[in-house]
Amino acid sequence: MAIGSRAVSYANPACVKSVVVRSQSVPRWRALSSQSIARQQQQQNLTKTKKQKSSKCSNHSSTAAAQIHLLLSQFRQASATPLHRLRQLADAMTAEMHSGLMSEGGSEQLKMLPTYVENLPHGDEEGLFYAVDLGGTNFRVLRVQLGGKEKRIVKQEYQEVAIPPELMQGTSKELFDFIAKKLASFVAREGEGFEAHSGHVRELGFAFSFPVLQTSVKSGILVHWTKGFKINDAIGKDIVAAFEEAIGRKGDHIRVAALVNDTVGTLAGGRYWNEDTMLSVILGTGTNACYVERVDAVPKWRGAPPKSGEMIINMEWGNFRSPYLPRTFADEEVDIDSVNPGDQWFEKMISGMYLGEIVRCVLAKFAQEAALFGGPIISPKLLEPFSLGTPYVSKIHSDESADLTEVAKILEDVFEIRRTTFQERKIVHDICDIIAERGARLAAAGIVGILNKIGRFHGPTTTTNGSYLSSRRSKTVVAMDGGLYEHYTQYQVYMRAAIDEMLSETAAQSVVIELSKDGSGIGTALLAASHSQYHRF
Numbered sequence: 001m002a003i004g005s006r007a008v009s010y011a012n013p014a015c016v017k018s019v020v021v022r023s024q025s026v027p028r029w030r031a032l033s034s035q036s037i038a039r040q041q042q043q044q045n046l047t048k049t050k051k052q053k054s055s056k057c058s059n060h061s062s063t064a065a066a067q068i069h070l071l072l073s074q075f076r077q078a079s080a081t082p083l084h085r086l087r088q089l090a091d092a093m094t095a096e097m098h099s100g101l102m103s104e105g106g107s108e109q110l111k112m113l114p115t116y117v118e119n120l121p122h123g124d125e126e127g128l129f130y131a132v133d134l135g136g137t138n139f140r141v142l143r144v145q146l147g148g149k150e151k152r153i154v155k156q157e158y159q160e161v162a163i164p165p166e167l168m169q170g171t172s173k174e175l176f177d178f179i180a181k182k183l184a185s186f187v188a189r190e191g192e193g194f195e196a197h198s199g200h201v202r203e204l205g206f207a208f209s210f211p212v213l214q215t216s217v218k219s220g221i222l223v224h225w226t227k228g229f230k231i232n233d234a235i236g237k238d239i240v241a242a243f244e245e246a247i248g249r250k251g252d253h254i255r256v257a258a259l260v261n262d263t264v265g266t267l268a269g270g271r272y273w274n275e276d277t278m279l280s281v282i283l284g285t286g287t288n289a290c291y292v293e294r295v296d297a298v299p300k301w302r303g304a305p306p307k308s309g310e311m312i313i314n315m316e317w318g319n320f321r322s323p324y325l326p327r328t329f330a331d332e333e334v335d336i337d338s339v340n341p342g343d344q345w346f347e348k349m350i351s352g353m354y355l356g357e358i359v360r361c362v363l364a365k366f367a368q369e370a371a372l373f374g375g376p377i378i379s380p381k382l383l384e385p386f387s388l389g390t391p392y393v394s395k396i397h398s399d400e401s402a403d404l405t406e407v408a409k410i411l412e413d414v415f416e417i418r419r420t421t422f423q424e425r426k427i428v429h430d431i432c433d434i435i436a437e438r439g440a441r442l443a444a445a446g447i448v449g450i451l452n453k454i455g456r457f458h459g460p461t462t463t464t465n466g467s468y469l470s471s472r473r474s475k476t477v478v479a480m481d482g483g484l485y486e487h488y489t490q491y492q493v494y495m496r497a498a499i500d501e502m503l504s505e506t507a508a509q510s511v512v513i514e515l516s517k518d519g520s521g522i523g524t525a526l527l528a529a530s531h532s533q534y535h536r537f
């Protein structure tokens, strides 16, 4: 096989010596390419001695090919997520949810944070509402005119603003003054089609996707910054108070009606369109989930019982872990080299930030241990952490060309590995497939764990034989948001297939996954509406 013949050319100095031709235009780690070796062999009309050596190489080559296939099959096995494993994981997720709801710190993994959001939008909300979404290097301001049950979203507008890098590490006042200023100028451009209720102060939802200890639906203490922000004086302070003070300094009259994270915004956006929306999942750079829980199932809740009897719980599920998670050497490597070793195991196996990095780790190991790309010199790019983004994984995965042209191009563009053989490209394709399928199936197990917890399905919750039985309601909608799910079609397909595998046919038919288009932005404005001080919905 081609892989083997190349690999052995490097592995066996006797083979290499006779045929190596170095070329200036070929990178060092490709200089010993077996293809060029093969070409040279033909052109130079090798002597009998050389042919004998070549025959030795060929024997060796099949050994190397066998070694790669052995590594691949071991990796496939270590990553496997058979049905019984998924069921164990779903059960473990459900059990951990119970523990996290029981008491503060009841689960070391799942925070199960009550969000103080008791009212999800119904669809009959009316009026003008704003949202500010701060969760990364950009923030968005958005306004939406709601027209009630019939007219729904009459008009919406948004503006995206980059946060100047110096403000990400400055003071709280500087950051919020900047945001308040942009908000004020956005509000000032409120034109035709938008109509604030006379006598009402404008209200906004604030989506703030950093770790916050919520103290009410419109207040919360910043625990720490992430994603490159470092504004020390904001830590331990009420983030809404800081924002409203800045709005006050601009002389504007607009108040924060709800402080939420993006998962909750997505749930609200989903519920607005479909009352069967019970949970939301983010599968983007990171991952998280939240869902509608009965407040009497939250023993740790000390506040007044919400009128609705329900509470949205932000699970922070990225930190789920279980001995049933099929972790491999690559997951260990990714974890150890991360900024938060030991944390977020689930996230590190299923989300967009990490899938590409897992693939890279596996390719690097195969290259080092079995000369996948014709070692022994490995492309430095292959050893560079995070050099392979997850969008490349989905591109590799969706390459259906007969000779995997796209895979060849990506290997060249990203890792500077040129002139790959079909077998090598096929191995790369297979590795992406294994890692994406595992991620999608694990996410599916998490979703089934939640469905199980909220009792959307009748029947035994044990999973020892058969499925999770039939549905009690006609539909349960999962509102989904995030670039990974949205753009990675095969991931969607694998996730859906795993959900269907875990549930009975009827139950599976009742679970609908709806991709929310800008769910969290509109959803946050909708939460301002459903928590309006002029609440009449």
Ligand code: ADP
Residues within 6 Å of the ligand: 136, 283, 284, 285, 286, 351, 352, 353, 390, 391, 392, 394, 395, 481, 482, 483, 484, 485, 487, 488
């Ligand atoms: P965030 O999670 O930061 O709010 P998004 O929801 O837009 O942002 O998700 C961005 C993430 O989605 C990227 O980090 C990347 O991992 C993943 N992603 C984006 N495009 C693709 C794609 N074509 N294929 C696979 N994953 C993608």
Ligand code: MG
Residues within 6 Å of the ligand: 262, 284, 482
């Ligand atoms: Mg997002």
